[in-house]
Amino acid sequence: MSAFQIAECVRDGETPLGPARSALVAISEAESGPEALNAFVSLNPESALTGASSGLLAGVPVAIKDNLATTDLPTTCGSKILDGHVSPFEATVVRRLREAGGVIVGKTNLDEFAMGSSTENSAFGPTLNPHDRDRVPGGSSGGSAAAVAAGYTPIALGSDTGGSVRQPASFCGVVGIKPTYGRVSRYGLVAFASSLDQVGTFGRTVRDASLALEVISGHDPRDSTSVQREVPDFSGAGKRGVAGLRIGVPDEYLPAALDPGVRRLIDEALERLVDRGAVVSRVSLPHTNYAIPTYYVLAPAEASSNLARYDGARFGVRGEGRDIGDMYRATRDAFGREVKRRIMLGTYVLSAGYYHEYYGTAQRARGLIAQDFEAVFKDVDVLFTPTAPTPAFNLGENTDDPVAMYLSDVFTVTANLAGIPGMSVPIGELGGLPVGGQFLAPWWEEQTMIAAAGGLEASFAEEST
Amino acid sequence: MSVDPQDVARVASLAHISLSADEAGDLTGELNRILEHVDGLRGLELAELSDLTPQIRTPLPSTRSADREERDRLTVTLEDFAPDVRDGFFVVPPPPGLEGEGSK
Numbered sequence: 001m002s003a004f005q006i007a008e009c010v011r012d013g014e015t016p017l018g019p020a021r022s023a024l025v026a027i028s029e030a031e032s033g034p035e036a037l038n039a040f041v042s043l044n045p046e047s048a049l050t051g052a053s054s055g056l057l058a059g060v061p062v063a064i065k066d067n068l069a070t071t072d073l074p075t076t077c078g079s080k081i082l083d084g085h086v087s088p089f090e091a092t093v094v095r096r097l098r099e100a101g102g103v104i105v106g107k108t109n110l111d112e113f114a115m116g117s118s119t120e121n122s123a124f125g126p127t128l129n130p131h132d133r134d135r136v137p138g139g140s141s142g143g144s145a146a147a148v149a150a151g152y153t154p155i156a157l158g159s160d161t162g163g164s165v166r167q168p169a170s171f172c173g174v175v176g177i178k179p180t181y182g183r184v185s186r187y188g189l190v191a192f193a194s195s196l197d198q199v200g201t202f203g204r205t206v207r208d209a210s211l212a213l214e215v216i217s218g219h220d221p222r223d224s225t226s227v228q229r230e231v232p233d234f235s236g237a238g239k240r241g242v243a244g245l246r247i248g249v250p251d252e253y254l255p256a257a258l259d260p261g262v263r264r265l266i267d268e269a270l271e272r273l274v275d276r277g278a279v280v281s282r283v284s285l286p287h288t289n290y291a292i293p294t295y296y297v298l299a300p301a302e303a304s305s306n307l308a309r310y311d312g313a314r315f316g317v318r319g320e321g322r323d324i325g326d327m328y329r330a331t332r333d334a335f336g337r338e339v340k341r342r343i344m345l346g347t348y349v350l351s352a353g354y355y356h357e358y359y360g361t362a363q364r365a366r367g368l369i370a371q372d373f374e375a376v377f378k379d380v381d382v383l384f385t386p387t388a389p390t391p392a393f394n395l396g397e398n399t400d401d402p403v404a405m406y407l408s409d410v411f412t413v414t415a416n417l418a419g420i421p422g423m424s425v426p427i428g429e430l431g432g433l434p435v436g437g438q439f440l441a442p443w444w445e446e447q448t449m450i451a452a453a454g455g456l457e458a459s460f461a462e463e464s465t
Numbered sequence: 466m467s468v469d470p471q472d473v474a475r476v477a478s479l480a481h482i483s484l485s486a487d488e489a490g491d492l493t494g495e496l497n498r499i500l501e502h503v504d505g506l507r508g509l510e511l512a513e514l515s516d517l518t519p520q521i522r523t524p525l526p527s528t529r530s531a532d533r534e535e536r537d538r539l540t541v542t543l544e545d546f547a548p549d550v551r552d553g554f555f556v557v558p559p560p561p562g563l564e565g566e567g568s569k
Contacts, residue, residue, distance in 0.1 A: 289505065289508075290505065290506060290508075290509065292502065292505075293502055293503045293504075293505045293506045294506065296499060296502070296503055297503055297506070304480060308480075308481075311481065325481070328481040329481055329482065329483040330483075332480075332481055332482050332483075333482075333483060335482070340482055340484075340488075340492075341492065341495060341496070343480050343482060344473070344476050344477065344480060344482065344492060344496060345496060345499060345500075347476045347479050347480040348468065348472070348476045348496065349503075351475075351476065351479065351532050352532045354466070357466070358503065358506075361506050361507075361509065362506060364509070365506055365509055368509070401498075402495055402498065402499060403498055403499060403502050406499075406502075
């Protein structure tokens with residue numbers, strides 16, 4: 001059942017505890033058996049004892065990425081350094097889900113501190129792709145994407161700093177939404193790169209992912225980057241249709257090296273949109289090639305600053321040392337390899353002598369990338385691109401090549417750099433593996449991309465009936 | 466731009482991260498591969514930057530202090546503050562009337 005249907009049944013009188021209890025039983029059985037995905041790092045059996053009979057998400061079981069603060073379950077960020085850490089406060093998005101009747105059944109696995117594109121960098125071991133257990137689910141919100149794809153919960157929350165909701169949504173065949181920067185409060189989201197981080201939603205349908213977004217959106221005085229704007233009817237936007245919608249396809253997102261199967265599915269999706277009345281045109285975002293270099297200067301720079309707080313004095317575990325410097329180093333030894341790599345890279349690009357060359361140039365490149373979007377959205381309503389260059393890759397395939405891993409986000413990082421909303425929606429399969437298409441919209445125009453994604457989803461649904 | 470093992474050791478010190486010799490060697494290679502990719506930013510034409518809004522075009526003012534690798538102030542021991550220490554004890558002037566052998 002979809003989240004929308006569950007909530008409707010509960011509001012109509014069905015017990016609000018039933019869906020969460022069923023979800024917990026299903027997760028416990030599946031995740032302790034030979035087919036376990038390792039999607040969850042903690043479960044909350046107590047959650048099945050509480051439930052609301054009203055609200056947009058009445059009785060709906062929800063999975064939460066383990067970098068969002070909860071008071072009833074640990075918040076580990078998939079790191080040994082926060083092993084057993086329980087937050088004294090709750091993230092605003094978690095509180096809003098509960099207030100809407102949602103039931104938090106567990107916390108999902110992720111790349112340590114959300115740094116990765118495969119969910120292999122977790123202290124709790126990798127999460128597997130429900131469509132092929134030899135492959136990654138994408139990352140860093142791979143646990144949430146896998147949980148929704150496996151049918152454990154109809155919706156889940158993730159975070160998206162460079163594509164960490166949209167890329168795993170594409171790899172797992174579900175819908176994933178990253179809102180405009182400022183649309184959703186980040187209070188209680190453990191910071192990775194603060195100028196890029198956003199909380200996003202997963203659902204098996206456009207309507208469910210949009211419904212979850214509607215619930216968590218809105219101004220929060222506890223997050224100075226959240227913006228005072230009215231929250232539109234996201235959950236109804238998917239039914240608007242695409243007739244007359246102007247869809248741009250950027251040349252730079254269809255390079256010659258793109259997997260030909262992905263290219264074919266993109267072309268077929270565009271044909272479906274045209275058949276439903278959309279107007280498609282080719283456009284250009286000329287600074288796209290600078291996106292990955294820009295991202296891998298800015299994100300590690302911010303991460304090295306944000307993660308300086310993990311020194312053993314305030315959070316989580318504490319290492320032993322002869323003096324305080326030794327204690328810092330012994331504590332930070334608990335960071336995994338990718339986190340250390342990014343802290344080192346960020347410290348280097350911010351160090352004396354390299355700051356202007358790297359950080360200053362990347363900030364200006366970020367401005368050019370945002371300007372590209374500003375210019376192109378004068379002519380089109382939304383953009384359509386592949387979400388990732390390939391379907392899900394094999395476990396271990398890119399772990400020794402950080403640049404190859406980073407390039408998995410080549411089509412998603414631009415939305416974070418510009419602050420615009422983006423979403424991934426399934427557009428077909430290649431060899432049994434799902435492939436996602438990405439819609440990008442102007443700032444604060446989530447409802448337009450949801451309408452486009454809803455139209456595309458409807459064309460697939462019509463075909464299957 | 467590339468880094469050598471000395472750069473990696475300096476950055477690790479700034480970041481409070483300890484690295485084994487093997488880790489430092491691996492990290493030197495990995496950072497160089499990433500920096501080689503990041504150097505793609507050098508392709509940005511200065512002329513393009515001049516099209517940007519003044520806020521973006523203006524070079525960022527330097528508000529940063531120099532990198533410091535000095536000893537953390539909290540690692541200073543109590544002995545460093547004492548005028549004199551003998552056998553792990555602070556040496557203080559004797560109370561009046563008790564001056565004698567062994568006292569100071």
